[in-house]
Amino acid sequence: MMIEASAKPSFPFERAPLAPPAEFEAIRREEPLKQIRLWNGASAWIVTRQEDFRNILADNRFSVNPLRPGYPNVSEARAQLMLNEEPTLARLDPPEHTGLRRMLAKEFTPARMTALRASIQQTVEQLVADMIDQGPPADFYRDFALPIPSIVISQMLGVPYSEHELFEEWAAKKLAFNAPPEVPLAASVEMRDYMDRLIAKKERDPGDDLVTRLLHDQIRPGHLSREEAVRLCEFLLVAGHETTANMIALGTLSLLLDRDQYECLKADPSLSGRAIEEMLRFHSIVQYGLSRVATADVEINGCLIREGDGVISLINAANWDPAAHPDPDRFDIRKKRTMHVAFGFGVHQCLGQPLARLEMDVVFATLPNLMPTLELAVAPQDVAFKQDALVYGVERLPVTWQSQA
Amino acid sequence: MKVIADLSICIGAGQCVVNAPDFFSQDEDSGLVVAPVDDVPKERLEEIEMAIYACPTRALRLSE
Numbered sequence: 178m179m180i181e182a183s184a185k186p187s188f189p190f191e192r193a194p195l196a197p198p199a200e201f202e203a204i205r206r207e208e209p210l211k212q213i214r215l216w217n218g219a220s221a222w223i224v225t226r227q228e229d230f231r232n233i234l235a236d237n238r239f240s241v242n243p244l245r246p247g248y249p250n251v252s253e254a255r256a257q258l259m260l261n262e263e264p265t266l267a268r269l270d271p272p273e274h275t276g277l278r279r280m281l282a283k284e285f286t287p288a289r290m291t292a293l294r295a296s297i298q299q300t301v302e303q304l305v306a307d308m309i310d311q312g313p314p315a316d317f318y319r320d321f322a323l324p325i326p327s328i329v330i331s332q333m334l335g336v337p338y339s340e341h342e343l344f345e346e347w348a349a350k351k352l353a354f355n356a357p358p359e360v361p362l363a364a365s366v367e368m369r370d371y372m373d374r375l376i377a378k379k380e381r382d383p384g385d386d387l388v389t390r391l392l393h394d395q396i397r398p399g400h401l402s403r404e405e406a407v408r409l410c411e412f413l414l415v416a417g418h419e420t421t422a423n424m425i426a427l428g429t430l431s432l433l434l435d436r437d438q439y440e441c442l443k444a445d446p447s448l449s450g451r452a453i454e455e456m457l458r459f460h461s462i463v464q465y466g467l468s469r470v471a472t473a474d475v476e477i478n479g480c481l482i483r484e485g486d487g488v489i490s491l492i493n494a495a496n497w498d499p500a501a502h503p504d505p506d507r508f509d510i511r512k513k514r515t516m517h518v519a520f521g522f523g524v525h526q527c528l529g530q531p532l533a534r535l536e537m538d539v540v541f542a543t544l545p546n547l548m549p550t551l552e553l554a555v556a557p558q559d560v561a562f563k564q565d566a567l568v569y570g571v572e573r574l575p576v577t578w579q580s581q582a
Numbered sequence: 583m584k585v586i587a588d589l590s591i592c593i594g595a596g597q598c599v600v601n602a603p604d605f606f607s608q609d610e611d612s613g614l615v616v617a618p619v620d621d622v623p624k625e626r627l628e629e630i631e632m633a634i635y636a637c638p639t640r641a642l643r644l645s646e
Contacts (some may be wrong), residue, residue, distance in 0.1 A: 235640050275593070282594030282613025287603075516636060526595050526638035534600075 185220060188213035188489070189251065189465055192569075194562055195431070196506065197461065197493035201225055205498060210480040213489075217256070221249035221487030222480075223466065225494035227501040227518060229478050233490050234523035239469035240270050241525060248470040249487030255567070257358040258351070262365050265408035267416075267525055274524060277409065280395055284333075284387055285531045293329070293532070297539045300328050305547045309580070314554040317574040322426035323418070326536055330417030333532075334410060335386025336375060344368065348415040352567045354465070365411070372411045376403065387413070413529070420462065421533045423563075423570025425540055428456035430560065430574060431508050432545075433553050438510050443545035452510035453537040458517035459508045461493035462569040467521055492518055550579040585619040585630060588641045597636035602629045615641070 190198035204211050205225040213223050224230050233239055242248065243259035250256035259268070266277050283289070304324055308315045315321070327345060331338040350356065350364035376388060376396075383389040388410055395401035401409075432439040432452075442448055466489035471482045482488060495518050497505040502515045520527035527533070544551070553560070554575035561572040585605070594613030598606035605619045605626070622630055622644070634642045 235638065278593050279613065282596075282608075283611060284613075285596065286594070286608045286610060286613050287596065287599050288608075288610060516632070522638050524591075524593055524639055526593075526597075528595075531596055531600075 185212050185214040188215055188221070188223060192464065192493075194560070195427075195460075197464075197491075197497055201491070201494040201497065205494060210477060210482070215249060215487075216252055217250075219249065219487065221468075221489055222482060223494070224477075224488060224490040225498070226478070227495040227498040230490045230492075230495040230518055231522045232477060233469065233488060234467065234521060234525070236475065237271055237524070238471060238473045238475050239488060240472050241268055241274075241469055242270055243268055243468070245470045245472070247485040247487050249468045249489055251465045251468065251489070252354050253358045254353055254356045254361050258361040258365065261362055263404070263408055265405065265412050266528070267412065271524060277401075277405075278524065278528065280391075280401065281409075281413075281528055284390075285528060287531065290531045290535045293333075294535060294539065296332070297325075297329055297536055298543065300325060301539050301543050302547065305544065309548075309578075312580055313577040314575055315577075317429060317576040318422070318426045318571050319573065322429070322574070323422040325425060325540065326418040326421035326533075329532070329536060330414060333387055333417070334414060335379060335384045335388045336414060344371070344414055345418065347371075348419045349566070351415055352419060353565055354567050355565050368411045368414070369407050372407045372414070373403075376406060376410070416527075417529055417532070419570075420568055421536050423462050423568055424453075424456060424460065424533065424537060426571045426574050427460045427462065427569075428453065428537065428541065429544070429551075430553075430571065431456060431459065432510075432541075433551065433576075434557055435508065438508075439545055439551070441511065442541060443549060446542040446546065448510060449538050449542035451512075451514055452541050453534060454514050454517065455508065455510045455512060456537070456541075457519035458496045458502060458515070460569070461496045461517075461519055463492050463519075463521075463567070464569045465489070465567060466491040466493075467525075492521065548578055551576055552578065583622040583627075583644055583646060585622065585634070586643050586645045587615050587618045588643075589614055591639045592641040593639055595638050597638060598633040598642060600633075601636045602626075602633035605630060606633060618642075 190200045192198050209226040210222050212220050304321050308320050327341050328338050347364040347368040351361045379389045391406050396406050469488045471486045473484050475482050520530045554577040563570050592614045607616050609616045
């Protein structure tokens with residue numbers, strides 16, 4: 178027993194600044210479903226091949242409910258949040274999940290996204306103009322990458338953007354990985370109180386926004402409880418800005434580290450669509466995987482996963498699986514597109530992905546021509562990365578450019 | 583060959599529309615997939631297979 182327990186490596190593994198943990202490569206080759214040991218001594222499986230990743234997440238015998246025994250929590254702070262926060266969308270199984278998800282699906286259709294494009298374009302151009310007005314250097318993360326999704330999700334939900342510092346801080350605390358265990362939970366309580374007040378405000382003063390629509394179409398007719406709406410809106414606000422902000426910053430960083438690719442996009446902005454898919458795949462920012470617990474014995478790729486076993490499907494391993502992505506460790510926006518799993522898979526696949534793609538597409542089709550001389554203002558090794566976040570990114574991204582006098 | 587959609591498991595993720603926009607669309611009221619393809623043109627099969635592969639709930643399949 179002792180020998181078996183100590184043979185399981187501790188999870189998570191240490192990553193490189195711009196690459197997943199080096200261990201994944203050998204694990205994927207030798208033991209693609211592997212048992213690891215978590216912070217609390219519990220065992221769980223990690224999944225490193227894209228095909229297994231897809232098969233597990235599309236299989237409803239794997240539950241996303243953190244209250245089920247065996248559910249793998251990746252840190253103590255995450256466990257506190259998972260066990261104590263009233264669940265919503267991302268932590269509910271079908272059929273409970275299905276109704277909520279469908280309630281929101283119509284908010285993210287292509288037609289809705291097309292309607293948003295012009296205003297996102299305007300936001301991007303305005304933020305670039307502000308940066309240029311201020312003159313170099315700038316913190317690209319604080320002055321550009323974060324405000325874009327933050328402004329967009331505020332407008333969509335009907336949250337006053339003037340309060341962005343409040344919700345950005347709560348979101349960062351909620352996504353903390355190794356913070357004192359009470360930190361994410363306290364942030365969640367504050368953010369839900371805030372959303373409750375926002376819904377009350379929309380009752381008095383409706384707007385053309387998602388929260389008002391939920392109020393009219395779902396809460397008032399009794400399809401959705403007020404409490405559930407609060408949880409749902411709070412979830413959308415967190416998920417809607419932190420992730421995309423990190424992708425805009427890391428995507429830009431990758432282009433600047435290989436100048437040819439920035440130039441390439443400048444010469445042909447229509448490459449943007451392909452570029453963002455490569456960014457999503459390469460950076461795979463949800464870095465500690467998607468947790469599930471088996472509700473039955475299931476065989477995956479010749480490996481028997483028993484009822485009650487925890488399973489962590491790793492986005493940053495699946496997206497670097499050479500069987501699905503040739504040359505996975507090379508970032509190249511000119512590569513032939515492959516089907517990545519940066520947004521997950523199965524019924525919980527990211528709801529907001531059309532919005533994330535739209536924001537990124539506008540940014541990367543526009544930025545290289547608006548800031549043709551953009552470059553890093555620090556040496557690449559001096560870029561500070563988020564060390565304690567469920568969603569990876571930069572702390573700051575100092576940039577400079579040649580100002581036109 | 584045609585594409586069959588299982589609306590009982592579609593969640594409206596829109597991956598079919600992203601991958602084969604000429605063949606799939608989403609209902610504006612429900613967000614769910616509409617107009618499954620009745621006659622798959624051979625030369626466009628790859629595109630449609632991509633859409634089927636991308637569907638996160640595996641709600642789409644090809645049928646004779």
